Amino acid sequence: MSHYQIEFRHAQKCYGENIVLENINCQVKAGEFVTMVGASGCGKSTFLKMLLGTESHSKGVVLLDGEDIVAEPSPDRGIVFQKYSVFPHLTVRQNVAIAKEFEGSPLLGRLFGNRRKQALDEADKWLEAVGLIAAKDKYPHELSGGMQQRLAIAQALIKHPKVLLLDEPFGALDPGIRKDMHKLVLELWKKYELTIFMVTHDLNEGFYLGTRLWVFDKTRHDPHAPNRFGSTITFDLPVGQTDAASFKSIKSALKLNESETDINESLMTKQANAS
Amino acid sequence: MSHYQIEFRHAQKCYGENIVLENINCQVKAGEFVTMVGASGCGKSTFLKMLLGTESHSKGVVLLDGEDIVAEPSPDRGIVFQKYSVFPHLTVRQNVAIAKEFEGSPLLGRLFGNRRKQALDEADKWLEAVGLIAAKDKYPHELSGGMQQRLAIAQALIKHPKVLLLDEPFGALDPGIRKDMHKLVLELWKKYELTIFMVTHDLNEGFYLGTRLWVFDKTRHDPHAPNRFGSTITFDLPVGQTDAASFKSIKSALKLNESETDINESLMTKQANAS
Amino acid sequence: QAKEDFKVCWSIYVGWMPWEYGDKSGIVKKWADKYDINIDVVQFNDYVESMNQYTAGEFDACTMANIDALTIPAAGGIDSTAMIVGDFSNGNDAVILKDGKSIKDAKGQSINLVELSVSHYLLARGLESVGMSERDVKVVNTSDADLVSAYTTKDVTAVATWNPLVSEILSMPKSNKVFDSSNIPGEIIDTLIVNTKVLEENPKFGKALTGAWYEIMDEMQKSKKVRAHMGKASGTDLAGFESQLDSTKMFYKAKDAVEFVNSPALKNTMEYVAKFSFNHGLLGDGAADAGFIGIETPAGVFGDKGNIQLRFDPSFMEMAAQGKL
Amino acid sequence: MKRWINKKPSRPLAIVLGILPFILLMALYQWGSEVRKVENPNDKLLPSVSQFYAAIDRLAFTPSKRTGEYLFWQDTFSSLKRLLMGVACAAAIGLILGLITGAIPLIGANLNPVITALSLIPPMAVLPLLFIVFGLGELSKVMLIIVGITPFLIRDLYQRTKDIPQEQLVKAQTLGANSFQLINRVLLPQILPRLLDALRLSLGTAWLFLIAAEAIAATEGLGYRIFLVRRYLAMDVILPYVIWITFLAFVLDWLLVKTSKKVFPWYHAAK
Amino acid sequence: MKRWINKKPSRPLAIVLGILPFILLMALYQWGSEVRKVENPNDKLLPSVSQFYAAIDRLAFTPSKRTGEYLFWQDTFSSLKRLLMGVACAAAIGLILGLITGAIPLIGANLNPVITALSLIPPMAVLPLLFIVFGLGELSKVMLIIVGITPFLIRDLYQRTKDIPQEQLVKAQTLGANSFQLINRVLLPQILPRLLDALRLSLGTAWLFLIAAEAIAATEGLGYRIFLVRRYLAMDVILPYVIWITFLAFVLDWLLVKTSKKVFPWYHAAK
Numbered sequence A, B: 001m002s003h004y005q006i007e008f009r010h011a012q013k014c015y016g017e018n019i020v021l022e023n024i025n026c027q028v029k030a031g032e033f034v035t036m037v038g039a040s041g042c043g044k045s046t047f048l049k050m051l052l053g054t055e056s057h058s059k060g061v062v063l064l065d066g067e068d069i070v071a072e073p074s075p076d077r078g079i080v081f082q083k084y085s086v087f088p089h090l091t092v093r094q095n096v097a098i099a100k101e102f103e104g105s106p107l108l109g110r111l112f113g114n115r116r117k118q119a120l121d122e123a124d125k126w127l128e129a130v131g132l133i134a135a136k137d138k139y140p141h142e143l144s145g146g147m148q149q150r151l152a153i154a155q156a157l158i159k160h161p162k163v164l165l166l167d168e169p170f171g172a173l174d175p176g177i178r179k180d181m182h183k184l185v186l187e188l189w190k191k192y193e194l195t196i197f198m199v200t201h202d203l204n205e206g207f208y209l210g211t212r213l214w215v216f217d218k219t220r221h222d223p224h225a226p227n228r229f230g231s232t233i234t235f236d237l238p239v240g241q242t243d244a245a246s247f248k249s250i251k252s253a254l255k256l257n258e259s260e261t262d263i264n265e266s267l268m269t270k271q272a273n274a275s
Numbered sequence C: 001q002a003k004e005d006f007k008v009c010w011s012i013y014v015g016w017m018p019w020e021y022g023d024k025s026g027i028v029k030k031w032a033d034k035y036d037i038n039i040d041v042v043q044f045n046d047y048v049e050s051m052n053q054y055t056a057g058e059f060d061a062c063t064m065a066n067i068d069a070l071t072i073p074a075a076g077g078i079d080s081t082a083m084i085v086g087d088f089s090n091g092n093d094a095v096i097l098k099d100g101k102s103i104k105d106a107k108g109q110s111i112n113l114v115e116l117s118v119s120h121y122l123l124a125r126g127l128e129s130v131g132m133s134e135r136d137v138k139v140v141n142t143s144d145a146d147l148v149s150a151y152t153t154k155d156v157t158a159v160a161t162w163n164p165l166v167s168e169i170l171s172m173p174k175s176n177k178v179f180d181s182s183n184i185p186g187e188i189i190d191t192l193i194v195n196t197k198v199l200e201e202n203p204k205f206g207k208a209l210t211g212a213w214y215e216i217m218d219e220m221q222k223s224k225k226v227r228a229h230m231g232k233a234s235g236t237d238l239a240g241f242e243s244q245l246d247s248t249k250m251f252y253k254a255k256d257a258v259e260f261v262n263s264p265a266l267k268n269t270m271e272y273v274a275k276f277s278f279n280h281g282l283l284g285d286g287a288a289d290a291g292f293i294g295i296e297t298p299a300g301v302f303g304d305k306g307n308i309q310l311r312f313d314p315s316f317m318e319m320a321a322q323g324k325l
Numbered sequence D, E: 001m002k003r004w005i006n007k008k009p010s011r012p013l014a015i016v017l018g019i020l021p022f023i024l025l026m027a028l029y030q031w032g033s034e035v036r037k038v039e040n041p042n043d044k045l046l047p048s049v050s051q052f053y054a055a056i057d058r059l060a061f062t063p064s065k066r067t068g069e070y071l072f073w074q075d076t077f078s079s080l081k082r083l084l085m086g087v088a089c090a091a092a093i094g095l096i097l098g099l100i101t102g103a104i105p106l107i108g109a110n111l112n113p114v115i116t117a118l119s120l121i122p123p124m125a126v127l128p129l130l131f132i133v134f135g136l137g138e139l140s141k142v143m144l145i146i147v148g149i150t151p152f153l154i155r156d157l158y159q160r161t162k163d164i165p166q167e168q169l170v171k172a173q174t175l176g177a178n179s180f181q182l183i184n185r186v187l188l189p190q191i192l193p194r195l196l197d198a199l200r201l202s203l204g205t206a207w208l209f210l211i212a213a214e215a216i217a218a219t220e221g222l223g224y225r226i227f228l229v230r231r232y233l234a235m236d237v238i239l240p241y242v243i244w245i246t247f248l249a250f251v252l253d254w255l256l257v258k259t260s261k262k263v264f265p266w267y268h269a270a271k
């Protein structure tokens, strides 16, 4: 058995003729924080879905704790999407407690009396952790976008997942609120020793948060059949060791044609915050 | 007659009991670029709507070129919203040419033959200006978010408005694309000598783009009746002259509790770009 | 095999309102109890639907006119017996023209009626009486519920229908009755049709119904209150109901009904009816001629003796006449 | 001068404008009625207001001579009972089948084609068969309503179930939900307010089928009375009944809206 | 083991599953028919397949003895003509009124209450009045369809017009559009695909009213034939007609979808 928590070996994913990802090879240890960037449509979400189990790989091997990954979502892998992650018909507390109810009541998924109280109490603990305890009886539509994402994170954590998957979790948030969320995620990551995979469109964010930054891109292009070749992981940077040349090529891969001089600085800042 | 293009004197706006804006006093000359920030719900969009004419002020005076402002949208004030600014059923060219068609055909709003060709040609000129000429026969749904906003700007400019109003025009765009748009707006602003009012949630953006930054906030609070007092313009900064103290208070007004050390720098960069 | 629970259905028509009274007043129940059976009396608003339900086997007995008994249950293979002959139409069915005094004036007009019904038959007989045929007019199928309102429109110039629609229409200006069932007395007969097999196996059922019927007849003839009740139930009042009764030859006495059924005229009538039905394709695809379905009357059988599906059987009414029930 | 599309009526003006067409319609009726009365004083088609009044008084406030009952209220009660039973059953079937076909792809693939085909059959055309299958008692009238609206409900709720974001289903599974828990705790509660929406849309059809069913076999009910007196062209009874049915339809619709807003605040706020 | 909600049938399995219920229904019918035939060989309620075949042959492929016409095709033609005319008129009225009430608040305030009230009236109950107003000819059948579906169309398109983002209206005005230009160039083209959606929803009701209208007064048409032969329970004719109507309804629905996708690509892509 390997000592890696996640391992991809020559994994490929295609939808019919359309090869989205190919030749994916990577190993991730427990406790790493992997951020992923790449052009739109290059397959980042698809990669997360393979980890999550909602899509199965077409070729190769994907291992979780050394075993073939279960191609179905399960409580050992938590997820936060950009939108629709929380249940609109439940209050904040119920949104978190529902995981406990699923656990305790296999038939109806609904607890009563004392057991229900226990579940709600545990939910409150997690709401405390993400700073939502004051809004515990509100419905999601009464929350701001940032609070909804906090709720989605609390929800994901109550099941103590081995791996936490984040698909552009802060993409729809205002810059100010986004900063708060970064702080929260780093805190939780350290406190609960999570393995985190996070997709982002914001290269700054990728550098700031991760211990490791992956760039997804195509290595081969066929201009007449754009779907013939898939993306792969073209850069795998232990963050902090970025040299000027690779930085430039990441930027061109992401097609950011504006100068982002502040990135190197945020790298410094991050080192201070994260370690 | 005053030599200001826009002038507000003791203007107030309320919806029934709810006072949104009060005691608004300001003068803006032609060619200024005003960026506006403020907490969510403080009335920035309402301010723009008064300028636009879709909402009329409840008290005080609002002047455009020294005359009482017309409380109805008209071609002298162009607008770009965050979303829904373009017509989904028209191609890119038609979206821009439609303004010419309204002008040339008072009854149906539809031109034929040679006049139609002229209108399309003029539209193409504007598409060139915003860099959309390659996509001129596409429908909006085939464009990315950034391209849609470019289109909305081209649309607004074809009528040569005196004032261009932008309500969080780049709020839904990715950071990389946002930078491109900043460049475009600054270019157009200089080239066509526009007066621009732009609402943003991103303080960086506000500093980077504007010649003048306004902060909207309440000066008085009644904790038992939050709607009793309205917001007003609490800071009016000619950008470049920000001192540390006022910068801090802006941040607290916006409730950004993360350090944004890079703002001062982007101020510098802006000066280089904008002037 | 003998059974205990029976279902009878009836629909709203002057000659069948007694069943409503019999049901409400308990007379039917009284007679059912006497023979130790249960009879469920069900009202229909839609005449055609009631016959369809009977033909489909949902009911053991149903009220219907002689022509419908031939073309619906009998043609559908349900051997049926006309057990009670309650009345015949004596002016209740009529052809009415807006313009024209005689049925000859109908030539070339559209005539609104319920196609393939007694009205259609009446029209055919009327045209025949002046040497015309259906080819001389255009028949427009119109549902009975809507005939009265249809008549108020300009498009409709001629109708053939039954009561109470006839009296409603005649009360409107410019309506001329040009032919009615009193011109062909005894040809449109309203009966209670009973499933022959059920009747054979359960004579009690027939006895109970017949007994009840003539007790109702008795009360109806004597009591104005009973007639007022029936009028109300059919959506009109005493006066309206009695004017409908005036154009109906009720057989209040069993003896009269027996006599009518036994007369040889009945066989001739049924022959007319069978021919009309055959000409309109109502006897089914297999029918080679009007006699394809045998009709048994006391005066003899019309048509195929090997395929008798409709029987006029006076025996139960005779028992009633002799007071043997 | 404002553009027409920007002119918004003030509240009182809006009310006046809204009432105007009703007054016009009434005046038009009154005029038509008088014209016909001049031609034929016994005209039944457009009765006068006093005739309406007499008819309403007779049916609603005078006990029937025959049975001592108030026909109007009895009709209303019977019809409402049938309608509500039919709609309730249809809602239950529609909810269960819509939810299950929407949630479980295997069952959806199995049942959707046949449900689509059934929903296209005009129920009026197969009335005789329906009566044979369901008999003629109270059940048949209720069944006709059920047959009339259930296919629509199933298809609508199927679609609404499918519309629930995939993300929520995935999330629930990462929280350990099995299929049944997921349907019970995630899908069902979110479909309920949509069921009320669908019911509002199908109430009109339900009334149609109720009236059709009562026209064929019934001994009381609003539709029955209308069909009974239609033979006599008693518009003095028919029109008040029609207005009453319209009013009842309006009240039911209003109740559904209110209930939905009260019970599912999150649904209405989110829209 | 996958959860049930995650099991998706493969394409061939989906087809087999989808056909299964139809086969079951047919088998059930066959069985019911045989049982009844044993009891009564002349049973008309559930005819055998050979009887269907004979009836179809007689109506569709043999000229009628009386008129020399092919009844089935004549019926189909008449009914389709009425249906299409009715739906087309209703669409035109619904489009114009929906658009105008949605676009111009003053007209909306004026007409919406009365349209809402009218849409709640069950048309079946006011048939006599409809006859008076529209006569009893071809027009009346078309009118019944129009009366039956127009209120729904108006209300739906009113709502759809209101749903068009306010931002677009403001934008058009800043581009110099007057009210009429705005309706003609911004609202109308965006409402057209939504009209097709609304028509799809109301086709079922249109068929219902067509059949009802033909049942009341007609000399040919699919509904006429069904109600005529209902008089002698000729299910061998009724059932093929019902299946044919269902098929026609399906084809019309399919045509609407195709047309919409073809003519309004931007509408379908944006969804």
Ligand SMILES: Nc1ncnc2c1ncn2[C@@H]1O[C@H](COP(=O)(O)OP(=O)(O)OP(=O)(O)O)[C@@H](O)[C@H]1O
Pocket (backbone or CB within 6 Å): A015, A018, A020, A038, A039, A040, A041, A042, A043, A044, A045, A046, A047
């Ligand atoms: N279910 C599917 N069936 C077919 N193709 C799919 C499916 N899901 C995704 N794809 C294709 O796979 C490619 C990668 O999609 P994916 O969503 O993973 O991109 P992404 O990197 O997350 O993009 P974005 O940054 O826009 O979220 C796209 O080209 C998309 O068209």
Ligand SMILES: Nc1ncnc2c1ncn2[C@@H]1O[C@H](COP(=O)(O)OP(=O)(O)OP(=O)(O)O)[C@@H](O)[C@H]1O
Pocket (backbone or CB within 6 Å): B015, B018, B020, B038, B039, B040, B041, B042, B043, B044, B045, B046, B047
């Ligand atoms: N039509 C209206 N009727 C009543 N109240 C309104 C209306 N429009 C806006 N408001 C109120 O006015 C206040 C200011 O709204 P506005 O949209 O101007 O805020 P904003 O500063 O643009 O906020 P955001 O940053 O979220 O866009 C809010 O409290 C809102 O509830």
Ligand SMILES: [Mg+2]
Pocket (backbone or CB within 6 Å): A044, A045, A046, A167
């Ligand atoms: Mg993605």
Ligand SMILES: [Mg+2]
Pocket (backbone or CB within 6 Å): B044, B045, B046, B167
């Ligand atoms: Mg705003």
